[in-house]
Amino acid sequence: MAFSLRGVHVPHRKNTLDLPVVRMDPPGVVTIPMSMHIGAPARPVVQAGDLVYVGTKIGEAEAPVSSPIYSSVSGKVLKVRDFLLAGGGTTSAVVIESDGEMTPDAAICPPTVDSRDSFIAAVRASGIVGLGGAGFPAHVKLNVDPSRIEYLIINGAECEPYVTSDTVTMTDRREDMAVALEALKTHLGIKSIIIGIESNKPKAIQSMKQLMTETAQGCTAQVKVLPPMYPQGGEKVLIYHTTGKVVPAGKLPIDVGCIVLNCTTIAAIGAYLKTGMPLVEKCVTVDGGAVKNPQNVIVPIGTAISDVFTFCGGLTEDPAKVIYGGPMMGITLPDMDGPILKNTNAILALTVKEAKLPKTTACIRCGSCTNTCPFGLAPAEIMKAYDRRDAERLTELSVTACMECGCCSFVCPANRPLVQTNRMAKIFLREEKAKEDAKK
Amino acid sequence: MNTTLKLAVSPHIHSGRSTAGIMRDVLIALLPATAAGTILFGWRALLVVSLCTACCVGFELLFNLITKQDLTVGDLSAAVTGVLLGLNLPANVPLWQCVVGSLFAIIVVKCLFGGIGCNLVNPAITARVFMLVAFGSMATQAFPTMVDAVSGATPLGGSVTDFSLTDLFLGLRGGAIGETCALALLIGFVYLLVRRVITWHVPVTFVGTVYILSFFFEGMDFDHALAMILSGGLLLGAIFMATDYVTSPSTAAGKIIFGLGAGLITVLIRYFGVYPEGVSFAILLMNILTPYIDAWTKHKVFGVGGKKA
Structure with missing residues (x-):
């Protein structure tokens, strides 16, 4: 094979690797969004006042690419409200007040699988x-x-x-x-x-x-x-x-x-x-310099991030960033009210020091970006092409192949927003293509 | 908790590498050569290097202030240019020429093209070539007479043996301040490799090409070929100037082409040109070809084109 895929040595910081996994106490309230997956959001099938148990279906998947959603606690549905997703966009979310009992739904039984x-x-x-x-x-x-x-x-x-x-x-x-x-x-x-x-x-x-x-x-x-x-x-x-x-x-x-x-x-x-118990809880790594007791916690889906931090001894200082996922590809959150989702594998509270990024300066053509890109893209060139909105050149540079891993930005000594620009360039190309298709 | 959380797109951590850090490493790597130059050529050598450095930093600062741009002297690249220019000059160069050379390197070659990262050719090399051409025979005249024997007469064969290989390795010969002591330059090379500031590709292919071609031009004599790579400004150029990020190719393949080309041009000038030394011209010419080399040697993108897996 001709390829040797590059990459970067990131600091591992696997502080929680050898610590015991602990189960969190049932939270007072959970907020479960109807879109925790790629595809069509689920449709809420409960209303305020309904009694639910652990594993009771609260969101029905109707489209082929969708996923049903279940209550992660036993208790009473408080309301179904609009919900702003961390990645942008809105959906609805079911808010459930827990009775603290975590009673499983009586209908739960192993599925019959024979084909x-x-x-x-x-x-x-x-x-x-x-x-x-x-x-x-x-x-x-x-x-x-x-x-x-x-x-x-x-x-x-x-x-x-x-x-x-x-x-x-x-x-x-x-x-x-x-x-x-x-x-x-x-x-x-x-x-x-x-x-x-x-x-x-x-x-x-x-x-x-x-x-x-x-x-x-x-x-x-x-x-x-x-x-x-x-x-x-x-x-x-x-x-x-x-x-x-x-x-x-x-x-x-x-x-x-x-x-x-x-x-x-x-x-x-x-x-x-x-x-037969559906996906209602998630093992989440809680870490970052601002967390008092970093550890892996099994958390009911929908638990507010602030509750999870509190369970981990609280925060020792004001974090600069709170992140869903890892620091290389994770999404920052505007506040700590957001819930743990099905696909949340970590929540990090990074201190000012951990989240500090150097000042962006001029490209010195060191080649680090293209020499660390696993796919061999040329992020510095892509940035130049994007700056002049050159769709032809961006296509030539295969920017759509970018998986947005962030190696280029991580190594750039001028801290240029390279992967960030790749994302913009991908969106730009999609829009250009849509415009062209509309013309036809 | 009452706090404002920062929203940003990933990645949220950084390797910590910086332009200033890289330039600081280059300056550290140049210390042995500067020290060797001072020992070999006396305090005036240190004065020349210091003056060039001060002038380069000063001119860039002045340009930043006049054009009302962000101050860029903190990235230390002007200091690197200054030290390199100084090391490329003979110790007895008139001081006013150092000032003019620095002005040319920083203002004409670097700042007028847009500052760091935008210059087409290496400022220190170009200023050296400019001074060689503009101040007539300055470069050779100012060298101690020994240097003519080495870099001027070697292509004629035989006279390289005027110096023992040990003398050449330690820098006991005439030449520019920083170019003679191979030992000091190699220490700097190892430091740059260890710190991952540069890769081996350009220096090794550049010096290797000169060695192999000289071997044939010197009548298959290993010692003469070795003397050729220890002579003139080859090591200083190959390690510190041909590896300049801005003006050399980014990919490994491009760097190898760059090194091969620079080595070839150096040897051709040394043996057939009117100038005794060809390293500066070779690097300058390859600088000009760099955008083309970059275009030819782009990485193949994973999963794009080629045969289907």
Whole structure:
């Protein structure tokens, strides 16, 4: 293979790696948005005053690409209100007052899975979406012609600094993962499973090696230990480093015979198949210099971030930034009222010092951006082309291939907003294309 | 908690590398060569380097103030240009020429083209070439007589043996302040590699090309070829000036082409040109070709074009 994918060595800061995972007490109130996934929002099916239990459906998925939503606590629905999503856009959210009992819904029972269709229906009903952060409904990914699937790749790379929730899932939830893998093998005919983990997580590697040995019945199953280099967990990077396959720009993993699922997604599928309890809680890494007791916490979905911080001993100083996810690709939040979502893997409260970025100065053409871009893009050139809104040049520079990992901005000695400009350039090209299509 | 949270798009952390940090590393890497020059050529050498540095920084500051731009002297790039220019001059150069050379490097070559990152050619190299041409025989006249024997006469063969390889390695020969002591320059090279300020590509291919071509021109004599790479301004140029980010290619492939080209031009000038030394011209010419080399050697984008996987 001609490619050697580059990347950057980010500071790992995996402070929570060896700490015990704790379960949070039920919060007083949860706010559960109807859009915690890519695709059509769910439609609320409860009203103010309704009594709900843990696992009671509160949002119905109607479109093919959507995901149902369940109550994470037992208690009473206070209201259904408008909700502003962190990434922009609005949806509705169900606000539930918890009775503190966490009584499970009486109707919860393990699903009957005896065929491919019933398996995919079960995954859809579980409310599971891509738990690594993307939030793409898992059932859509799995609903492909099984003959097209050559590899199931499990993403255990977890290359973002601070975040360890996937790693603790791999060490603590091997049984759940085994159940899911058996079902995937049986119903989708998976023949080859590879799990990619960065080498700085020896415990997880140990655990997954055991899982792969147990799973190897009737298929090949292996752990691929990867160098700890960001963005090892980028989907296309992971596929290349585990199978050697190149996913062409603009194509999906399935186009080269791969399905990539996060290890936590796998564990969640297994747990659902075992118990029938849909996705109502999430293991979240709570870290950042402003958090008193950084740790991994199992949190009911919809819990306010401020409640989670309080559970972790509160904040020791005013944070400069509060982030959903890791510091390389995470989204900043305007306040701490926002809820934990299905695809939240970490919340970070960064101190002023941690979040300090240097001043932006002139490009010195050092080439660091293009020499660290995993895909070999030329961010400095893209910036020049975007500054003059040169659609032709941007296309030539393949800016649409950018996965927005942020390596370029991270290494730029002039701290130029490179990945930020790539995003703008991608939007610009989309708009230009729409304009052209409208003309036709 | 009563606090204003900052909203921004990712990434939220930075590697901590900065332009000033990189330039500081280059200045540190130039210390051994400056010290060696001072020991070999006396205090006047240090005066020349200091004067050039002060003038370069001063002119950039003045330009910033007159044009009402942000002050850029803090990025230390003007200081690097000044030190490099000084190290490229003989110790007995008239001081007024240092001032004019610095003015040319900073104002004409750098600031008028838009300041740091925008200059087409390396300011220090271009100023050296300018001074060589503008002040007539300044460069050779001012050198101690030994230097003519080395960089002037070597292509004729035989006279390189006037100096032992040890003398050449330690810098016991005539020449510009910073170019003679190979040992000091190599210490700087190692420092820059360790600090990941530069990669090996340009210096190794540049010096390697000169070595291999000289080997043939010197009648397959290993020692003579080695003497050729220890002579003139090759190491100073290859390590510190041909690796200038702004005026050299970004990708590894581009850097190799740049080094090969610079090595070839250096040897051609040394053996066939009217000037005794060709390193400065070689770098200058390759600087001009850099945009084209960059265009030819862009990385292939992952998953775009080529055969389908």
